[in-house]
Each structure stands twice: as structure tokens, then as C-alpha cells.
Amino acid sequence: MKPAVLPSPLQSLIQDEQLQSDRSHLPSLHSLAAQVQHNLQYQHAWSDLRLHTHAPVANELLPRPLLSGLPPQRLYTHPDEQIELLKEAGRARKERKEGNTSALEVKAEPEREWILPTRLSEKWTLRRLAAVFDGITLVPPEPRSVKEQERPANPWRTTKRIVLATADTDSTVVYYIVHDGVVKPRQN
Structure with a gap:
């Protein structure tokens, strides 16, 4: 008698996604999204991850499945927001103790992000990226469980952005931030 072979957590996640998906995209794109979701959740401690197959506003089919998460x-951090956060941290340090030379404590709350799962072998053009940006909102919609909290929106977030998740054949995933349009460079 052979011992039972249990599926790995990633295989279970892919199977669940395939059962729940509306078959609007290729199964390979859903599997890729599940792989990236697994990587974000278990390797990078992201939370509130959701799969999106349709645009949040127009409810039209997205060019490919996207993820959103926290x-x-x-x-x-927008460069102008970075300056304001540093000024605020400096004022807080002065109030705590005059002459204190401790490091500045700059805290920016995390924001929900769009994630675009891709494969390293894919060829991406500006036209394909523009089609993805056309289908999304500035900020991903909040999950129903978090909506009641009504967190204030970030006034510095004025352009759409996605986290481009590029997976290789060895399951390595690399992440890049891609903005829609020209963005003011950050100060180092």
C-alpha cells in the first residue's frame, strides 16, 4: 500500500484558484498569479492579498489576472512626502528632548498595492503596460473586512503604480515598482 501524498501548499492554492476562477484568463496566468501570491504571503509577509480578474470600476475583463495586497x-514614498515626514520626525525629536542626537524615527504607513504577475520569458511593451494601467484604479479597492475602518487616503499618491512581479523558471520572483507616467525622482 502506497503512502498518501499530500499536495504542497502552493499546489493546493493553485488548485483552489483554478476551481474558483471564472475561466476568463488562461489557466497558466492564474497559476502564475497563485505562485506570486504564495511568494508574497509566505516569503514577504504581505496581507489581504486578493486576485482580480475584472477592472474594479468598469467591471471589464483585465488584460490578465492582477493581485492586490498590503x-x-x-x-x-513620494519625494515631497519624504521631506514632510523628515520635518515631522525632526519636530517630534525636538519635543522629546532638547539636544537629543538619536536617529530620526520616520514612519510611513503601508499602502495597498497592485501586483502584476509576469514571467521572465514574456516580452512587455509600453502598449501592454498601458492596457494594464487603463484597467486599474489609483489604489486597489479595500477588502470588505477593512472597509469599515475608513483609513484616510494618501494625498501624495497621485499616479497609478504597480509592483511588477517577474517569476523565473526556478520559481525566483523579483519585484519592481512601475509608475504610470513620469514621476519626480527620489532624494537619497
């Missing part, structure tokens, strides 16, 4: 810390 990273454990802020991924991108």
Missing part, C-alpha cells in the same frame, strides 16, 4: 511596510 505589504508589511511602505514600498514607495
Whole structure:
């Protein structure tokens, strides 16, 4: 008698996604999204991850499945917001103790992000990226469980952005932030 072979957590996630998906995209794209979702959740501690197959506003089919989620810390800070956060941290340090030379404590709350799962072998053009940006909103919709909290929107977030998740054949996933249009460069 052979011992029972249980599926891995990633295989279970892919099977669940395939059962729940509306078959509007190729199964390979759903599997890729499940792989990236698994990587974000278990390797990078993201929370509130959701799969999107349709545009949030127009409810039209997206060019491919996208994910949205909440990273454990802020991924991108607008340069003007960065200056304001540093000024605020400096004022807070002065109030705590005059002459204290401790490091500045700059805290920016994490924001929900769009994630575009891709494969390294794919060829991406500006036209394909533009089609993805056309289908999304500035900020991903909040999950129903978080909506009641009504967190204030970030006034510095003025352009759409996605996290481009590029998976290789060895299951390595690399992440890049891609903005829609020209963005003011950050100060180092």
C-alpha cells in the first residue's frame, strides 16, 4: 500500500484558484498569479492579498489576472512626502528632548498595492503596460473586512503604480515598482 501524498501548499492554492476562477484568463496566468501570491504571503509577509480578474470600476475583463495586497511596510514614498515626514520626525525629536542626537524615527504607513504577475520569458511593451494601467484604479479597492475602518487616503499618491512581479523558471520572483507616467525622482 502506497503512502498518501499530500499536495504542497502552493499546489493546493493553485488548485483552489483554478476551481474558483471564472475561466476568463488562461489557466497558466492564474497559476502564475497563485505562485506570486504564495511568494508574497509566505516569503514577504504581505496581507489581504486578493486576485482580480475584472477592472474594479468598469467591471471589464483585465488584460490578465492582477493581485492586490498590503505589504508589511511602505514600498514607495513620494519625494515631497519624504521631506514632510523628515520635518515631522525632526519636530517630534525636538519635543522629546532638547539636544537629543538619536536617529530620526520616520514612519510611513503601508499602502495597498497592485501586483502584476509576469514571467521572465514574456516580452512587455509600453502598449501592454498601458492596457494594464487603463484597467486599474489609483489604489486597489479595500477588502470588505477593512472597509469599515475608513483609513484616510494618501494625498501624495497621485499616479497609478504597480509592483511588477517577474517569476523565473526556478520559481525566483523579483519585484519592481512601475509608475504610470513620469514621476519626480527620489532624494537619497
